[in-house]
Amino acid sequence: MKSSMLTGNIRWMKSMNKSLILNAIRLHGPISRAEISKITHLTPPTVTNIVAELLETEIVVESDLGESTGGRKPILLEINVSVFGMVGVSAGVKRIKAVSANLDGKVRETVQLSVPPNASADQYLSILKKAVRQVVDLIQEAGVPLLGIGVGMHGLVNPDRGHFLFAPNLRLKNLPIRTALEEDFEVPVEVENEVRALAMGERWFGKGCRVKDFICVHVGTRVGAAVVLDGQLVHGPSFAAGEIGHTTVDIGGPLCSCGNFGCLETFTSVPSMVRRIQEKLEEGTKSVLQGRLSGKGEPSAGAKIVEAAEEGDTLAKDILAETGRYLGISLANLVNLLNPSTIIISGEVIRARGWMLDPLRREVKRRALSTPSGDVTIVPSELGEHAEEIGALTLVLKRLFEPRA
Numbered sequence: 001m002k003s004s005m006l007t008g009n010i011r012w013m014k015s016m017n018k019s020l021i022l023n024a025i026r027l028h029g030p031i032s033r034a035e036i037s038k039i040t041h042l043t044p045p046t047v048t049n050i051v052a053e054l055l056e057t058e059i060v061v062e063s064d065l066g067e068s069t070g071g072r073k074p075i076l077l078e079i080n081v082s083v084f085g086m087v088g089v090s091a092g093v094k095r096i097k098a099v100s101a102n103l104d105g106k107v108r109e110t111v112q113l114s115v116p117p118n119a120s121a122d123q124y125l126s127i128l129k130k131a132v133r134q135v136v137d138l139i140q141e142a143g144v145p146l147l148g149i150g151v152g153m154h155g156l157v158n159p160d161r162g163h164f165l166f167a168p169n170l171r172l173k174n175l176p177i178r179t180a181l182e183e184d185f186e187v188p189v190e191v192e193n194e195v196r197a198l199a200m201g202e203r204w205f206g207k208g209c210r211v212k213d214f215i216c217v218h219v220g221t222r223v224g225a226a227v228v229l230d231g232q233l234v235h236g237p238s239f240a241a242g243e244i245g246h247t248t249v250d251i252g253g254p255l256c257s258c259g260n261f262g263c264l265e266t267f268t269s270v271p272s273m274v275r276r277i278q279e280k281l282e283e284g285t286k287s288v289l290q291g292r293l294s295g296k297g298e299p300s301a302g303a304k305i306v307e308a309a310e311e312g313d314t315l316a317k318d319i320l321a322e323t324g325r326y327l328g329i330s331l332a333n334l335v336n337l338l339n340p341s342t343i344i345i346s347g348e349v350i351r352a353r354g355w356m357l358d359p360l361r362r363e364v365k366r367r368a369l370s371t372p373s374g375d376v377t378i379v380p381s382e383l384g385e386h387a388e389e390i391g392a393l394t395l396v397l398k399r400l401f402e403p404r405a
């Protein structure tokens with residue numbers, strides 16, 4: 001399919017009724033036309049007409065026959081997940097990772113490129129395009145038309161314009177990511193902050209798919225959150241809603257990358273865990289981590305701390321528990337403030353389930369009001385190693401499937 005034709009199709013699919021029907025098939029398929037009519041409150045002739053158009057584009061296919069309730073067995077419809085390819089990108093400070101997937105969100109090809117320190121805007125965009133190009137080439141070799149590209153970007157992002165605005169540790173400002181990628185690839189491009197994108201991945205494929213109000217917290221080199229209320233991401237006028245990492249937990253605490261002192265991030269990010277471990281090692285605490293951690297910017301530091309805890313190392317276990325307690329204090333505040341039904345924690349250190357999550361849950365229970373803390377479920381993400389890229393892909397799916405007024 002030619003890209004201009006594909007863009008035309010996507011525009012066509014975005015009409016309200018088509019999205020309503022597509023979404024009903026996605027959520028409830030295999031499903032009959034009669035059931036779609038019931039769920040969407042569209043008349044049976046409208047459903048029949050739109051389904052005929054959807055069948056023509058091959059995004060919907062007829063599957064097996066359903067159970068008969070007396071008469072002829074109804075023909076069921078489902079989404080043809082392999083009809084389109086998508087690219088999901090996580091664009092970070094040190095690396096850019098791009099993956100390909102079909103409409104089911106299952107990752108197929110992966111490309112990862114490094115970003116040199118102090119990269120210029122042009123350099124950064126050119127690495128981003130190179131990573132996307134490599135994955136797009138693989139999708140096109142397989143003969144599948146490209147539906148769109150989703151980018152989960154570190155820092156503040158304006159998703160309406162597809163612009164990266166600012167990140168304190170990425171000395172770049174105002175990158176026109178959507179414009180740059182749409183020029184080269186001629187498909188719709190969605191851009192969102194990395195944790196906000198992650199939350200969308202959870203909403204479609206993870207622990208957020210059956211709940212309307214949830215918070216996704218990411219613990220890694222940075223600590224951030226995304227708030228989803230009534231199924232919608234909360235952004236705020238400056239697109240900064242959810243920056244939990246920069247809420248103060250200790251007025252006399254260490255200097256943070258944002259310029260404030262004692263932010264949650266300075267106690268719960270992986271570099272902060274490495275810093276506390278190194279302080280303990282210098283004081284003479286015995287640990288298997290002696291010599292294993294090269295510095296606080298090390299990319300695999302989180303995994304090494306978890307590994308040490310699994311080997312029974314007391315220092316590693318203590319640091320994970322302490323991190324869990326700090327996070328728990330902040331999450332207790334969020335529970336009181338927003339009354340979410342679920343909090344999903346993601347990041348490498350969540351592998352340390354018991355060591356970190358148990359103290360975290362205890363702290364929430366102890367500090368939040370009993371009713372909201374009794375109603376909240378705190379769970380680790382299960383989206384796996386490609387969670388961030390799956391979140392980015394979801395931005396494309398959301399555009400196609402979600403009815404927009």
Ligand SMILES: [Zn+2]
Nearest residue numbers: 246256258263
């Ligand atoms: Zn801060």
